[in-house]
Every structure is written in structure tokens, then in C-alpha cells.
Amino acid sequence: MSDPKPKIAFYWCSSCGGCEESIVDLGEDILKVVAAVDIVYWPVALDFKKKDLEAMPDGSIAVAFINGGIRMSEQEEMAHLLRRKAHLVVAHGACAHLGGIPGLANFWNKETIFRTVYHTTVSTANPGGVEPQQETVLDGMTLTLPEFWDTVCPLDAIIDVDYYLPGCAPHRDLIMNAVTAILEGKLPPKGSVLAPNTSCCDECDRNKTKPEKLAIKEIKRPYEMILDPEKCFLAQGLICMGPATRGGCGERCIEGNMPCRGCMGPTDQVYDQGAKFLSALASILDTNDEKEIDRLVDSIDDPAGTFYRFSLPSSLLRRKKMEAVR
Amino acid sequence: MNQENFEPRLVGFLCNWCSYTGADLAGTARMTYAPNLRIIRVMCSGRVDPQFVLKAFREGADGVLISGCHLGDCHYQEGNYKALRRHRLLTRILEQFGIEKERFRLEWVSASEGAKFQQVCNEFTEHIRKLGPLNLGGNGGGRHV
Numbered sequence: 001m002s003d004p005k006p007k008i009a010f011y012w013c014s015s016c017g018g019c020e021e022s023i024v025d026l027g028e029d030i031l032k033v034v035a036a037v038d039i040v041y042w043p044v045a046l047d048f049k050k051k052d053l054e055a056m057p058d059g060s061i062a063v064a065f066i067n068g069g070i071r072m073s074e075q076e077e078m079a080h081l082l083r084r085k086a087h088l089v090v091a092h093g094a095c096a097h098l099g100g101i102p103g104l105a106n107f108w109n110k111e112t113i114f115r116t117v118y119h120t121t122v123s124t125a126n127p128g129g130v131e132p133q134q135e136t137v138l139d140g141m142t143l144t145l146p147e148f149w150d151t152v153c154p155l156d157a158i159i160d161v162d163y164y165l166p167g168c169a170p171h172r173d174l175i176m177n178a179v180t181a182i183l184e185g186k187l188p189p190k191g192s193v194l195a196p197n198t199s200c201c202d203e204c205d206r207n208k209t210k211p212e213k214l215a216i217k218e219i220k221r222p223y224e225m226i227l228d229p230e231k232c233f234l235a236q237g238l239i240c241m242g243p244a245t246r247g248g249c250g251e252r253c254i255e256g257n258m259p260c261r262g263c264m265g266p267t268d269q270v271y272d273q274g275a276k277f278l279s280a281l282a283s284i285l286d287t288n289d290e291k292e293i294d295r296l297v298d299s300i301d302d303p304a305g306t307f308y309r310f311s312l313p314s315s316l317l318r319r320k321k322m323e324a325v326r
Numbered sequence: 327m328n329q330e331n332f333e334p335r336l337v338g339f340l341c342n343w344c345s346y347t348g349a350d351l352a353g354t355a356r357m358t359y360a361p362n363l364r365i366i367r368v369m370c371s372g373r374v375d376p377q378f379v380l381k382a383f384r385e386g387a388d389g390v391l392i393s394g395c396h397l398g399d400c401h402y403q404e405g406n407y408k409a410l411r412r413h414r415l416l417t418r419i420l421e422q423f424g425i426e427k428e429r430f431r432l433e434w435v436s437a438s439e440g441a442k443f444q445q446v447c448n449e450f451t452e453h454i455r456k457l458g459p460l461n462l463g464g465n466g467g468g469r470h471v
Contacts, residue, residue: 107422275376278419282411288404297414304422316380317423321462324424
């Protein structure tokens with residue numbers, strides 16, 4: 001009897017579903033994957049239950065791909081369960097890797113998020129002022145919901161993570177390279193990000209249009225101008241996260257004539273993507289006059305949210321100071 | 327730690343050419359000043375990566391000082407201008423993180439200004455003492471923080 005095929009699991013936590021889509025987007029290549037492995041758990045696509053997963057022997061799954069950050073108790077529980085069952089855990093996509101877009105909620109907390117979502121938005125109709133409760137008794141039965149946390153965490157803040165597949169969503173080539181490396185046992189050292197360790201600018205076709213010395217006199221947003229389809233975005237005065245962002249994404253945003261937003265996270269040499277971009281941007285502001293510096297800095301709309309768009313929960317500060325959240 | 331016996335923990339990044347020498351002068355001239363500032367010598371205020379500042383806050387600093395040569399006097403021509411631009415931008419970001427701008431200070435201290443260094447140290451320490459501890463400790467990975 002031949003060796004059984006390696007088992008693979010997919011799971012999502014606090015994410016949009018785009019990473020699940022990135023698996024489907026492998027197109028015909030997914031047939032090669034399915035031929036080589038057994039998918040034993042994938043709640044989005046296949047009808048397995050939690051009890052099926054619990055029944056599997058510990059360590060029996062070759063690799064679990066988990067996407068999404070961790071912001072609720074249920075996600076924490078599932079992450080621990082998958083960690084126990086899987087030999088390798090891959091943080092799949094920007095949210096599991098860095099916290100991602102949902103991680104921007106770390107500028108708020110549970111109370112302010114609930115206030116906005118269940119009370120104050122114009123489209124909310126909630127005359128009873130009802131909020132989700134962890135326990136509700138109905139007809140003598142107790143219904144439960146997971147606990148909602150104040151803070152979104154990247155996956156590696158909760159469980160040990162073996163590899164990171166970066167991107168929002170990860171490029172298909174990165175996913176296929178990762179799956180192939182796992183199947184062939186040709187993996188880099190534990191903890192590696194499975195993408196090139198060079199910046200987005202390194203791969204960018206527009207790099208050659210970058211002037212020798214970048215200098216910005218006005219900072220603009222894409223909607224305020226007609227974007228040149230070939231010129232370096234920073235040279236156009238647009239905030240492009242390329243210098244502080246890892247490459248390997250396929251430059252899909254750049255090809256769509258939009259600046260890089262930083263979804264691949266920083267390269268290995270950097271702890272804090274936002275701080276590193278701040279440093280780069282401040283260096284190329286073209287003025288030494290204090291008043292003019294203040295004016296340029298004030299013209300940036302939401303700098304923290306822009307520079308930490310994908311990486312707030314994994315940044316050095318991780319969240320807004322709790323006492324300061326209003 | 328309560329407000330009454332709070333001793334501010336301050337980290338200072340001082341440039342080698344002006345401010346560190348100015349601090350040295352304050353020392354050799356036997357000027358007394360608040361002992362709260364932990365000094366880290368860097369070659370230029372322009373060498374201070376914003377990551378250093380965030381890491382200092384993350385690891386318990388209540389205030390961070392960057393000090394360099396006066397504008398126009400930088401040993402490397404314009405490192406201090408870069409420091410100035412980074413300071414302004416980082417200050418805005420720190421405020422979005424709920425960290426008061428008074429906790430992150432930029433000062434120009436020349437090699438001959440021992441007395442100014444003494445004054446900056448005393449003022450900064452008293453400012454932060456009034457502001458109280460930063461208390462970022464709970465910002466960890468936890469659920470309730």
C-alpha cells in the first residue's frame with residue numbers, strides 16, 4: 001500500500017474571505033494540489049465539523065493554513081486546536097501574518113466599536129439598544145456567542161507559527177511555491193516569510209523613472225489628480241508604501257495604477273513597517289523650513305492608519321493606548 | 327506605581343558632535359540636573375530611526391528626547407533637518423496612538439551649551455512627572471488589554 005497523501009487543513013479567523021478565494025484562484029493548479037494532498041478540514045468549502053477535527057490524532061495534519069487575525073475567543077480556541085492537530089502552521093495572508101485591515105480596529109476597543117456598530121451609525125435601527133451578549137437565556141435554553149476582544153492579534157501572538165505567506169491576498173505563485181516546498185520537504189528555516197526578502201521597489205517597473213533624488217513638495221491622494229501610468233508614485237507626490245514593503249506580490253496594485261499600500265509587510269530587517277515608511281517619507285519632504293514641514297505633515301490624512309494599514313497589531317506599539325480610546 | 331513616588335524614565339538619543347559633548351560639558355562643569363535621562367549616543371540626530379523611539383516607549387520609557395546640533399550646524403550637513411521632519415511626523419502618529427506629544431521632545435544643544443542641556447533635562451523631567459507614567463505595559467497581545 002502506498003503512503004497516504006499528506007493532510008491539509010484550511011481555516012479562517014478575522015478576515016474577509018479573500019484568502020479563501022486565493023486558494024480557489026489557483027485555478028487549474030488547484031487540481032494538482034488536490035491530487036497530491038487530502039484536504040481534511042476547510043469549513044468554507046467542505047462540510048467538516050469541529051468534532052471531526054477534534055477526532056483526528058494530534059499532529060496528524062501535515063499543514064494547516066490559517067488566515068485572519070485573532071480577535072475573538074472562538075478564533076483563539078480554533079487556532080490552538082489546529083496547532084495541536086497540525087505538524088506545520090502557515091499564517092496565510094496579511095491578517096494572520098500582521099493583523100491586516102481588521103487590525104486597524106486597534107485604534108478603538110470593544111466598547112467604542114459596539115457603540116458605533118450597534119448604536120450610532122445612521123443606518124442602525126436598534127430601538128432596544130441591544131448588543132451581542134456572550135450568554136442569552138431563551139425558553140430556558142442558554143445560547144452563547146464568542147467573546148469579542150478589545151484588541152486584534154496576529155496569529156503568532158496566540159500560537160506558534162512555522163511560516164508566513166504574506167499578502168492581501170497572497171499571490172498565487174507564492175501559494176504554489178509554498179505548497180510545493182512543503183510537499184517536497186524543501187522548506188526554509190522555521191519562522192520564514194515565504195516571499196522574497198527585497199522591497200517592492202526592487203521589482204517595480206516604475207523604479208527606473210525615479211529621479212536620483214526624490215523630493216516631494218506636495219503630498220496628494222489618488223483621487224486628487226490624474227495618475228501617470230508609468231512614473232514612480234512617490235515622484236508624483238503620492239504616498240506609496242513600496243520602499244517599506246516586501247516584494248513578491250506580483251505588483252498587482254502598481255499595474256492597476258494604484259500606489260502600494262503595504263500588504264506584504266516589512267522585509268526581515270525591519271521591526272515596524274509604519275515607522276520605517278515614516279522615516280523614508282520624512283527624508284524626502286522637500287523643505288527645511290519648520291512652518292512648511294508642519295504644513296506638509298498636517299496635509300497627510302490619517303498617517304498612522306495609512307502607514308500601519310496592514311500591520312498595526314504586529315507593530316511595536318500594537319494598538320492605541322487603551323486609556324486614550326474614547 | 328502611584329503618582330506621588332513616580333520617577334519618570336526618560337531615554338535620550340544625543341548626537342556625538344554637539345549634544346553628547348554638551349552633556350559631557352554639563353558633567354565636567356559639575357552642573358547638577360535631574361538624573362532621569364538615560365543617554366544613548368548616536369553619531370547624528372538623523373541616525374535616530376523612528377523604530378528606536380517606538381521601541382523605547384514600548385519597553386517602558388515615559389518620554390523620549392532626541393537632541394542634535396543646531397539647525398545649520400550639523401556635522402553631516404543636514405541630518406538634523408531629517409530628524410526635525412521625522413520628529414514632526416512621528417509626533418502626529420504618536421498622538422494617534424494616544425501618546426501625548428509632550429512625551430517626545432526634540433532639542434538643539436551645541437557642544438558649548440552644558441547649561442542648556444541641564445535646563446532641558448530638568449524641564450523634560452518635570453513635564454513628564456506632571457504628565458504621569460505612560461503605562462503602555464498592558465498594550466500586549468492580550469484580549470482585554
